[in-house]
Amino acid sequence: MRLEKDFIGEIELEDHIEYGIQTFRALQNFSISHQKLNDYPILIMNMVQIKKAAATANYLAGSLTSNDCQAIVTACDELLTQQTYDQFPIDLYNAGGGVSVNMNINEVLSYRANRQSLHEKIHPNTHINMSQSTNDVFPSAIHLSIHTYSEALITQLEKLVVVFTNLEKEHAQTVKLGRTCLQDAVPITFGQGYSGQKVFVIRQIEKLRCIQNESLELVVGATAVGTSIGASAVYTSNFYSEISKNMALPIRCAPNYFDALQHADFYVNVSTILKNCASAFSKWSSDLRFLSSGPTSGITEISLPAVQPGSSIMPGKVNPCIPEMMMQISFDIFGKDTAISLAAERGELELNVWEMIITKNLFESFELLSNAIPLFIDKCLNHIVIHAERNEQHASKSAALSAVLTKQFGYVKALELTTLALKKNMTIKEVVIQQQLLDEQQANKQFNLKNFI
Known part of the structure; x- marks a missing residue:
């Protein structure tokens, strides 16, 4: 056993426990959820x-001896190499500002560095936290983590671009009925629809690349409130050189410390992109559910893969399970975005202290999307069956095909023909022939679906 002290009191910790008294107090004070710091190794x-x-x-x-520096660096390298996280058990729901997170890291590194140090005891605050404040190192770690999470999501989105590109080519001539306000419109092709989805994904990738660039602006050197108290200019300059070299990234100092500490708009922007992705997945999934409705009394223009039975009482029923999963994930991300927006808005005066809840929700949204996309591809998109003949029938029967007649006969006449077609349950082409406005050959040419796409 070893005795640990702080200004509140003292406690005994077993020797094998690497964290110290402040982490112990956080464990006592914030036993809230099953979500722990060690669930987020990227942040650690x-x-x-x-x-x-x-x-x-x-x-x-010149502020740290060579021996102490080497001991701390060795302790850091141990953690980076071993990637063991059991000594970071604090709950993600803890006091504002991330102090418990910073001290958990400081105490574990202090414990490990003291196994290496040849001289004085390395203290978690005096040595590990030298020239730093939680207020500058914690948001900086969040920024670097967003860079990592963004790369993982971009990888999955790029796979989605490939899928949509292939589907666009495969179904370039596969006609479907276009719909607006859930009502019949003019025809398009499935390929055209997939092209729109592809371009949307490419746009989100571009936005994430911009976010990655911005995430490399750190606030280390600001310390407590942006005045750099306790951190020399020499330290700050060397810090950015060292971390850029160690991580092989062009990491740089934020242009204004006061802005960076006070405002959380960067996190809101990140969350907005994740919400954009979620909104698209929800929309696409809703469309898939609509177009696959049936199989005997619905739209049934496509069929989705059967991944599991859809009912405990109705034998043979198959549900659109994967789209439904994607929609629920999207709803969750919408809620997380709201929490992030509220946390950003509640920053007071010189510091936004709500970064812990921002961190939790941002990282969860990244993980949900990155984990869901491969399932969406492998268990849904790659196995959609398009019923080409049924789609062509629906497109041919659309009264909206009368739009092609407005230039030739005027809007009023086209409206009259549309009304008649709907009243007599006829196609526009049949009405035009019946009214002797066009002969059959002319009508077949004018209402050829390829002319609409």
Whole structure:
């Protein structure tokens, strides 16, 4: 057992526990959920990268001895290499500002560095947290983590672009009935629809690339409120050189510390892109459910793969399970976006302290999308069956085909023909022939569906 002290009191911890008294207090105070810091290794690793660069920067600034610097760097490298996270057990729901997260990292690194140090005891605040504040290192770790999460999501979105590109080519001539306001409109092709979905995904990838670039602007050096108290210019300059070298990324200092600490609009922008993705997945999934409705009394223009039985009482019923999963994920992301917006709005004065709830919801949204996209591709998009003949029948019967007549006969006459077609349950082509406005050959040519696409 070892004795740990802070200004509140003292506690005994078993020797094998690497964290210290502040983490222990966080465990006592915030036993809220089953979601722990160690569920987010990307955040932990980026905090450790910051601590490693800070140690070297402090040594180069003359504030940390060579031995102590080497001990801290070795402790950081151990964590980065071993990737063990059991010593980071604090609940994600904790006090504002991320102090518990920062101190959990500081205490574990202190414990490990003291196994390496040849001289004085390395203290979690004095040495590991030297020239730093939770207020600058924690949001900086979030930024670096967003860069990593964005890359993972981009990888999945790029796969989706390939799928939509292939579907666009495969169904370039597969006609379907276009619908607006859920009512019959003029024909388009499935390929044209897929082209729109492809371009949407490409646009989100471009936005995420911009976010990745912005995420490399860190606020390390600002310390508590942006005045850089406790951090020298030499330390700050060396920090950015070291972390850029260590992570092989063009990491740079935010142009204005006060802006970066006060405002959380970057997180709102990130969440907006994730919400955009979710809104599209929800829309596409809703469309798939609509077009596959049936099979005997619905639209049934497409069939979705049967991935599991759809009812416990109706034998043979198959539900659109994967689209329904995607829609529920989307609803969840919409809720997380609301929480992020509220947290961003509630930042007071010099600091937004609600980054813990922002972090939780952002990272969860990233993970939901990155995990769901491969399932959407493999268990749905790649196995959709398009019923070409039924689609062509629906497109041919649309009264909206009368739009092609407005230039030739005027809007009023086209409206008259449409009304008659609907009243007599005839196609526009049949009415035009019956009214002797066009002969059969002319009508067949004018109402050839290829002319509409």
